[in-house]
Amino acid sequence: MANRDFEIIIVGAGPAGLTAGLYAGRSKLKVVCFEKLAPGGEILNTEHVEDYPGFELIGGPELAQKFTDHAMKFGLKIEMEEVEEVRKDGDDFVVKTDMGEYRAGAVIYTPGGYPRKLEIPGEEEYAGKGVSYCALCDGAFFQDEVITVIGGGNSAVEEAQFLTKYGSKVYLVHRRQGFRAHAVALDKLKDNDKVEFILDSVAEEVVGDDKEMKALRVRNVKTGETTEVAANGLFVFIGFIPNTDLIKDPVEKDESGFIITDQNMETNIPGLFVAGDCRSQLIRQITNACGDATTAAVAAEKYLEAQEDAKKSSAAAAAS
Numbered sequence: 306m307a308n309r310d311f312e313i314i315i316v317g318a319g320p321a322g323l324t325a326g327l328y329a330g331r332s333k334l335k336v337v338c339f340e341k342l343a344p345g346g347e348i349l350n351t352e353h354v355e356d357y358p359g360f361e362l363i364g365g366p367e368l369a370q371k372f373t374d375h376a377m378k379f380g381l382k383i384e385m386e387e388v389e390e391v392r393k394d395g396d397d398f399v400v401k402t403d404m405g406e407y408r409a410g411a412v413i414y415t416p417g418g419y420p421r422k423l424e425i426p427g428e429e430e431y432a433g434k435g436v437s438y439c440a441l442c443d444g445a446f447f448q449d450e451v452i453t454v455i456g457g458g459n460s461a462v463e464e465a466q467f468l469t470k471y472g473s474k475v476y477l478v479h480r481r482q483g484f485r486a487h488a489v490a491l492d493k494l495k496d497n498d499k500v501e502f503i504l505d506s507v508a509e510e511v512v513g514d515d516k517e518m519k520a521l522r523v524r525n526v527k528t529g530e531t532t533e534v535a536a537n538g539l540f541v542f543i544g545f546i547p548n549t550d551l552i553k554d555p556v557e558k559d560e561s562g563f564i565i566t567d568q569n570m571e572t573n574i575p576g577l578f579v580a581g582d583c584r585s586q587l588i589r590q591i592t593n594a595c596g597d598a599t600t601a602a603v604a605a606e607k608y609l610e611a612q613e614d615a616k617k618s619s620a621a622a623a624a625s
C-alpha cells in the first residue's frame with residue numbers, strides 16, 4: 306500500500322463527487338477528485354434550483370460554487386483531469402487520466418450521465434427557456450402553461466402525469482401508437498382530462514422568440530403532415546445514459562445500464578463505491594446524489610480501515 310498516491314480517488318466533481326470529497330476531507334483522508342470540465346456537474350447547466358433544502362431558490366451555478374468551496378475548505382483537492390479508465394489491480398485501484406496514472410485504495414465513482422437529446426433545431430437554443438429533461442426539477446416553472454412531453458416509456462408517461470400538477474394542458478407526443486410504459490400508468494394518464502396524446506408523431510423543431518419557446522413543430526410519421534403545437538414547455542424523456550464505461554472490470558448493472566450497489570454504495574467490486582446519477586435507483590436529484598455520496602465516503606473509509614486491519618493481522622500471523 307506504500308505506493309498508493311491517494312487513499313481515495315473520486316471520479317467527477319458533481320454534487321455527488323463534491324459531497325464525497327467533503328466527507329473524505331473532513332475525515333482527513335488523502336483524497337483527490339478528478340473533473341474533466343468544471344466542478345459542479347449538471348447543476349452548472351441548471352438555471353434555478355428550488356428543491357434543495359435550505360435554499361428556496363438558488364441559481365444552479367451559485368449552488369455549484371458553494372458545493373465546491375465547501376468541499377475545498379475541508380481539504381479536497383480537485384484536479385482538472387479527464388478520467389479514462391478505472392481498474393482494480395490487486396488490492397489497489399489504478400485510475401488513468403489524460404495526464405497520468407494514479408493508485409488508490411478505494412474509488413468513489415460519480416461521473417453522472419446525460420439525458421438523451423432529440424437533436425432537433427431549437428432544442429439547444431431553448432434549453433432552460435422551455436426545454437427541460439427533468440420534470441421534478443423544472444415542472445413548477447410551468448404553472449398554468451401548456452407543456453409538451455416526448456417519449457413512450459415509463460419516464461415519459463409518469464412525468465407527463467406529474468406535469469399535470471402544474472400545466473394547464475399536457476400533450477404527450479410519441480412516435481408510435483404503442484407504449485413501452487406500464488399499462489396501469491398509461492391508463493391513468495389517458496383518464497386525465499388535462500392530457501392529450503399526439504401519436505405517430507415526432508418532434509421536428511422547437512420554435513420561439515429571442516426569450517423563450519413558443520411552440521413545438523411535430524410531424525405525423527404516417528401522413529407526413531406537420532403541425533405547430535403552441536406550448537411554453539418541452540420535456541424530453543427518451544432515455545438517460547449513465548457514464549459507466551470508464552470501469553474496466555465487470556461491474557454489475559441493471560437492465561438500463563445503471564450501476565448496482567448495496568446499501569453502502571459498494572458495487573460487486575470491493576472498494577469501488579458509486580453515488581449519484583450513474584447509480585441504479587428510483588430518482589436522480591441533487592439531494593439523493595449527496596445522500597449516496599455521504600454513505601459512500603463513510604463506507605470507503607471503513608473499507609480502507611478493514612483492509613489495513615487485515616494487513617496488520619496477516620503480518621502479525623506471519624511473524625509469529
Ligand SMILES: Cc1cc2nc3c(=O)[nH]c(=O)nc-3n(C[C@H](O)[C@H](O)[C@H](O)COP(=O)(O)OP(=O)(O)OC[C@H]3O[C@@H](n4cnc5c(N)ncnc54)[C@H](O)[C@@H]3O)c2cc1C
Nearest residue numbers: 317319320321341346347388416417442581582589590591
Ligand atoms: C437540466 C437539468 C436540470 C436539473 N435540475 C435539478 C434541480 O432543480 N434539482 C435537483 O435536485 N436536481 C436537478 N437535476 C438533476 C441533478 O443535476 C443531478 O441529479 C445531479 O447533478 C447528479 O449529481 P452527480 O454528481 O451524480 O452527477 P453530475 O452532476 O452529472 O456530475 C458528474 C461530474 O462528473 C464529471 N465527469 C464525467 N465524466 C468524467 C470523466 N471521465 N473524468 C472526470 N470527470 C468526469 C462531469 O463533468 C460532472 O462534473 C437537473 C438535471 C438536469 C439535466
